[in-house]
Amino acid sequence: VARPKSDSKDLFIAATSTLLRRKGYHGTSLKDIATEAGAPIGSLYFLFPAGKDQLVLAALHASGHGVEQVLDSVLAGEGTAEAVVRRYLSLIEAVLVGSGYIDGCPIATVALEVAPLHAELSAAIAAIFESWLAVLERHLRRVGLTKSKARNLATLSLTAVEGALVVTRAQQRPDTFAVVIKAMTEFARSLSE
């Protein structure tokens, strides 16, 4: 019987990811995290001796890897570049709208708050974005795009999504995301011809 050893650690990380998505780095206190995780704050110092930054770093990695996995499975399957892009954008839109425009991208918020002043976090964030770009690019190549076109489309898709998250959170309406999806699929189709 495998004991899950310390699920507290994962609880803390999950709670941190959630709160980072909603209120960002400076807006998330360790007390909030402990409350959200349902664990005492004292344990936190033992599990993450380097403090808040270590915890945030772990949460960013976990979120980044989680999204990467989901993307990889959602983007798989038959289809054109247009379909790949549409599945990507729709996935992110669904998460945002489904949470009442509360749950955005934890990576983006932290990026705007601390990068590039905080070197370690910046590097981690950049690596996560790269990993997402790599997944997108791989799937776009799989459905027939050239390396150059795949890279460009992946990059624009990522930035458009991140930007749409910013704008849509403030608007609290799905309009902008819908327009972005429409425009991006159109662009993807034009690249496939």
Next chain:
Amino acid sequence: VARPKSDSKDLFIAATSTLLRRKGYHGTSLKDIATEAGAPIGSLYFLFPAGKDQLVLAALHASGHGVEQVLDSVLAGEGTAEAVVRRYLSLIEAVLVGSGYIDGCPIATVALEVAPLHAELSAAIAAIFESWLAVLERHLRRVGLTKSKARNLATLSLTAVEGALVVTRAQQRPDTFAVVIKAMTEFARSLSE
């Protein structure tokens, strides 16, 4: 003789805008603002009785209006939709790169940190994004795009720029922005045909 009454007010607003761009809402303290403004912190509550939020709101409005003005003048002049989009993206890129990837978009950071939990700020932010969209759309229509195409291209341009700011701040390299510019001008050209 009209004394410029309280230029302190503008000093505070300018300092707030600067700091919001770099460290966001929660990362910016009133003390930091007073230091940056070179003014005593006590004056702050005389000039902005409602406190931090009133000051932030004023800074967001000022920033939003300032960008709107600059955009309107930069986007003016002859050219195609492609040229309009290119001028927009290049302008934002130049500001970011010129500051060493430190000065991003004050609106976006606050949007991710507090929206939609903070109603008043969210509404202000949404309005600012709308005003920018309106300027972009107007200039795109002026160079010949249909209302629908202009709206779509303006929206995608805005979101792509905001997303590129997020990603580029972490990467501290101009690559992503360059790719976004390339892809967006390509898309603009395809819409003009």
Next chain:
Amino acid sequence: VARPKSDSKDLFIAATSTLLRRKGYHGTSLKDIATEAGAPIGSLYFLFPAGKDQLVLAALHASGHGVEQVLDSVLAGEGTAEAVVRRYLSLIEAVLVGSGYIDGCPIATVALEVAPLHAELSAAIAAIFESWLAVLERHLRRVGLTKSKARNLATLSLTAVEGALVVTRAQQRPDTFAVVIKAMTEFARSLSE
């Protein structure tokens, strides 16, 4: 009309001096100080922006100067070296015993806790001891001792007092102090002959 400016500052300093005497540097918390001073802890940061060390430094200076004043007035008056030494030792003993062996020397406790690892505090403490030595030496010369003998007797008196405070606090009996007084007066008499 002299405005009493901020007697809070003096309240904080007095409270700190008291607590340093009883529990030392590390044993005294800012919260304890605020409670003892009957003031909120927030004010402390305004009055002593540099934090605990600045407050402790001020308390050490105040204590040191206060003792210096009292010594100067108590040691004045006619008498021999023996009388001067006796008045000094008896004064300190009276304070210690009068407080139930609780109130010792705030300087000494801090000296043992942080010197010489904390340079600034060490320097301040050394200066205070020097000032006490100077007062003792001056009065001993006044009653006829040579410079050399005055210096030696002053130094031994100071160290004997400080040591007696250490031992007596643990013993909670006046015996040791009595013996020290007896021996020191004897020594002072032998120097006067």
Next chain:
Amino acid sequence: VARPKSDSKDLFIAATSTLLRRKGYHGTSLKDIATEAGAPIGSLYFLFPAGKDQLVLAALHASGHGVEQVLDSVLAGEGTAEAVVRRYLSLIEAVLVGSGYIDGCPIATVALEVAPLHAELSAAIAAIFESWLAVLERHLRRVGLTKSKARNLATLSLTAVEGALVVTRAQQRPDTFAVVIKAMTEFARSLSE
């Protein structure tokens, strides 16, 4: 074959003694102790179930007994009261100066910090001082002093040493100790005549 059971216990005690001498009771954390001892902190509560106070008590006893042993051997040998006093003072001075004015008397620091508020520690500390006094007194009697004179000289020697430790740690110069040695030997000589 008798395994030395738990030399960890002695490691902990030695580490505690060292740190008490340098930073006192409140300035020494259990984590520091474990680090200094090179042992895991978890073991500490197995070996010292009553926690920090039990450990400190053990360290005080060990230090006290150790000093007692060293004193007894150093003070032995031919000589006058003057020689006995000189050997005692010089020994303590050598330890202090040799450590760069860092290693003082662990007993004294704890005495000033917690006595007389902490009854158990105070009693232990008083007993240790008594034991040192007894050793000093015994050797002074051995070289010819009367009981009364031996007691007085022993007491003054102890208090002068403890006080000199306090003052010298702050001054970080050997001057004061030298003067104390000179004066004390002079006094010892005067008692022997």
Next chain:
DNA sequence: ACGCTCGGGACCCCCCGTTCGT
């Protein structure tokens, strides 16, 4: 009336001394 020093609690992150389960 206007400006700003002075002062006030709440709370943040860190880390403390301690116990529990293995």
Next chain:
DNA sequence: ACGAACGGGGGGTCCCGAGCGT
């Protein structure tokens, strides 16, 4: 013997009124 977990302060700083000084 010890890795893991636990609440409770540690010092510091936050955003903000109350009242003196011009």
